Amino acid sequence: MSDSTESANVIKIPVSKLSVGMFVTAFDQNNSQMAISNAGQIKNRQAITTLVKNGIKTVWVDVERSSEASGLKKKEPRTTSNPLRGKPALNPRDIKQKHAKKILAEAKCLIQKVMSETFEGKAIEVEPFAEIADKMIESVVGDADAFKCISALRTKDAYLLEHSINVAFLLVTFGRHLNIDNALVKQMAIGGILHDIGKVNVDTTILQKPAKLTPEEFEKMKLHQVYAIDIMKDIEGLSQTSIDVCLMHHEKLDGTGYPKGLIDEQIPQHGRMGCIVDIYDALTATRCYKEAMSPAAAFKVLISLTPHHLDQKLVYEFIRCVGIYPVGSLVQLSDDRVGIVWDSKGRNPLNPIVKCFYSLKHKRYTKVAFVDLKKSELNIERGVSPSSLEADPSPFY
Numbered sequence: 398m399s400d401s402t403e404s405a406n407v408i409k410i411p412v413s414k415l416s417v418g419m420f421v422t423a424f425d426q427n428n429s430q431m432a433i434s435n436a437g438q439i440k441n442r443q444a445i446t447t448l449v450k451n452g453i454k455t456v457w458v459d460v461e462r463s464s465e466a467s468g469l470k471k472k473e474p475r476t477t478s479n480p481l482r483g484k485p486a487l488n489p490r491d492i493k494q495k496h497a498k499k500i501l502a503e504a505k506c507l508i509q510k511v512m513s514e515t516f517e518g519k520a521i522e523v524e525p526f527a528e529i530a531d532k533m534i535e536s537v538v539g540d541a542d543a544f545k546c547i548s549a550l551r552t553k554d555a556y557l558l559e560h561s562i563n564v565a566f567l568l569v570t571f572g573r574h575l576n577i578d579n580a581l582v583k584q585m586a587i588g589g590i591l592h593d594i595g596k597v598n599v600d601t602t603i604l605q606k607p608a609k610l611t612p613e614e615f616e617k618m619k620l621h622q623v624y625a626i627d628i629m630k631d632i633e634g635l636s637q638t639s640i641d642v643c644l645m646h647h648e649k650l651d652g653t654g655y656p657k658g659l660i661d662e663q664i665p666q667h668g669r670m671g672c673i674v675d676i677y678d679a680l681t682a683t684r685c686y687k688e689a690m691s692p693a694a695a696f697k698v699l700i701s702l703t704p705h706h707l708d709q710k711l712v713y714e715f716i717r718c719v720g721i722y723p724v725g726s727l728v729q730l731s732d733d734r735v736g737i738v739w740d741s742k743g744r745n746p747l748n749p750i751v752k753c754f755y756s757l758k759h760k761r762y763t764k765v766a767f768v769d770l771k772k773s774e775l776n777i778e779r780g781v782s783p784s785s786l787e788a789d790p791s792p793f794y
């Protein structure tokens with residue numbers, strides 16, 4: 398067993414050196430770790446005697462989970478503060494994440510600027526959006542995991558900005574998964590960034606209402622797609638693909654969508670993809686009036702919307718593309734630790750590397766450990782929605 402392969406907090410010690418309060422995770426047998434089902438702190442001397450009687454000579458002890466009284470752990474403030482403090486030099490993944498953070502910040506600034514200019518009646522220029530779309534594609538091709546982690550980290554007060562960026566990013570990821578030509582993916586991304594631009598003309602009391610909209614308010618909200626038609630007309634050089642992604646993201650295959658009530662073949666593939674990623678991102682975001690859904694729960698909703706509203710084949714393809722435990726999402730492991738799905742490249746979707754930082758059992762942060770599920774006996778118990786977790790995962794992204 399090696400459930401903390403990259404963590405330095407599990408040590409091997411002889412049973413004769415065990416003391417009360419030490420957290421035993423495994424026995425040593427022929428120089429390899431044997432997991433024990435009742436891992437935990439040594440409660441009394443009797444437990445140590447039992448180990449000796451059973452012929453156990455060496456055990457594996459988790460320093461971090463041992464009590465201070467065990468003498469193993471240096472006294473440090475038990476804290477809910479960030480255990481990442483004093484982090485060593487940046488590794489390649491950190492550098493890529495920093496880069497992804499920069500692109501997202503640029504994209505947010507751009508959208509904010511364009512939204513206020515559109516509100517003032519100024520024309521939108523395509524070029525800055527094309528640049529951002531290029532950077533997004535570059536980032537996804539380089540290391541999609543870095544970008545996924547950063548975009549999973551959302552703030553409650555910037556929904557519209559983050560939603561626009563995420564829709565674009567998901568379209569890039571989905572488009573590449575379907576082997577769509579990069580030039581077309583770029584146009585889809587531009588449409589994704591702009592897809593909710595019509596909301597600049599919707600009353601802010603409706604846009605920011607901290608509760609579900611009434612039917613009347615919802616009708617007013619739907620007008621954002623009517624406003625978008627006019628805004629799109631004034632954007633010089635905007636491709637038909639980008640316009641479609643924007644204007645079709647609320648259309649439904651059975652014709653019950655808006656603003657035009659398009660049916661079946663009237664909605665091209667990129668339009669159908671826009672509908673899927675828009676709903677998925679809205680479901681997995683926390684809003685002040687609703688909890689964020691886990692990806693798995695959101696997939697269920699997407700499937701329930703097929704085949705009448707959404708393209709069934711594309712929905713299944715999207716699920717394959719994102720994966721049941723996408724990078725950046727939170728999961729609970731079988732030892733009750735919670736972590737961020739960190740790396741999934743070249744792996745079975747059920748065996749990613751998980752960056753653990755919290756124990757549900759002990760209700761406190763743990764030392765950060767990268768658990769490689771390919772090598773570990775642990776497994777993912779379930780996806781965890783960020784809002785259901787009583788701890789803040791954001792310092793660990």
Ligand SMILES: [Fe+2]
Nearest residue numbers: 592593646647
């Ligand atoms: Fe919308």
